[in-house]
Amino acid sequence: MKDSDAAPLDATDRAILNALQGGFPVSPRPYAEAAAGLGLSEAVLIERLARLRAERVITRFGPFYDAAALGGAFCLCAMAVPAERFEAVLTEVNAHPEVAHNYARTHRLNMWFVLATETPEGIAAAAESIEAATGLRVLRFPKLVEFFIGFRVQA
Amino acid sequence: MTDGITIEATDRRIIEATQGGLPFVPAPYAEIAAGLGLAEAEVMARLEAMLARGVIRRIGAAPNHYALGLGANGMTVWDLPDETAERLGAAVGALAFVTHCYLRPRALPDWPYNLFAMVHGHDRPEVEAKAAEIAALLGPACRARDILYSTRILKKTGLRLKRQGET
Structure with a gap:
């Protein structure tokens, strides 16, 4: 029941997934803020998240509303x-x-x-x-x- | 609980614009605000307020369990006495490996279980080991139990807020 064609995750991907399942900042440059906490640049975090989303390793990135x-x-x-x-x-x-x-x-x-x-x-x-x-x-x-x-x- | 909260029109527009996800650009809230004809500060303030009220549960990534190698999806179900179900359910929900945990009505005689706890694992033995931890925590209060594995996703659509005017 594989649901993704993603390449294997590396340590940075895993660190991003473990850190960003919640608590993403509400601020003018939230990716930059979140990236700093992971020791990454804003551009690298955005690029990684976009790739993880495109490969369906993450199904959605954003606010989760109470149904x-x-x-x-x-x-x-x-x-x-x-x-x-x-x-x-x-x-x-x-x-x-x-x-x-x-x-x-x-x-x-x-x-x-x-x-x-x-x-x-x-x-x-x-x-x-x-x-x-x-x-x-x-x-x-x-x-x-x-x-x-x-x-x-x-x- | 957030039942009964009414969502006002501007919040509704922000929900519609963000429920599919945030854009992967350096200033995502500014981009959403521009699309709605709002100020970035207003969008951020409204998101913060919805977080505070529990309308937004969290902001972040929804991982695909299968992509993480968590191919065994077990719905563990338990029959607990009504008088202890809420206390025990809270304890089960506090276990680190339980991803969803609910009390639901039984459907006797077909279905004796009232506690539902989702457990994911790389394989079924891993799910069974975690279920054994739940069983140990429940002790003799548990009168019956089962694990229902998902074998096929038959449909998966996001829960979407309809656009205003849609029926």
Whole structure:
């Protein structure tokens, strides 16, 4: 399930990834500021970040907005899809624009996706629409509590 | 929590202009401001204010786990008694290798688990070793557990704020 054609990362790439998963400055020359902390020049940091982004080692660089704060509603959902119907059901599910992420997972509940809608009522409507289209139940797992997590994937 | 916060129009324009990422130029906020017809100082002040309110969680890079060699993506799930779930969930979320951690409702009888903790590793044995650390932390409070590995990304689109006027 490789998702990148990137060249191997060198020590500088790893230092950048480990240092810049958060805390990027809000200032007139933020790359220069961040580069100084890494012992790099502004130009080198910009060039490296642009390359890491182009090679999809990083999927995005910038502000990460709290999804709920943007006014939408979100819900993790799961379905138990019979193996022989998996591709057909997948086509139906992914055709719904409310489906933001969708993963196959190792369980009887083998399709897990996130619904993202403008309103809380939209979640129920989208789930019911998927149930109607597939004849399968859509189990809903809205988050009740989110525990704060730092961002610290070790590169 | 930030639920219920209303986003005012200028913040909304800044969100729309930056949710795809910052430009890789020496003065990215000035470039965004110019595109919006705003002053750089106003864009920076509004970003700082959104950081302070939690509308922006962080500014930085989202690493691609697969590109970092973290090819095993395990959703570890746990059935904890309701009365201790919040305390134990906070402890699990504090483990350095847990990247997302939530309490969610059970869906009985299909699904007895109420704590979800994402764990990434280079391979499944590494994820299993980390799950064993979670199990040790939970002790006898854990009544059932499982690990669901992702085997295929079926769809991945960013969560995007619609432009105003879009339906």
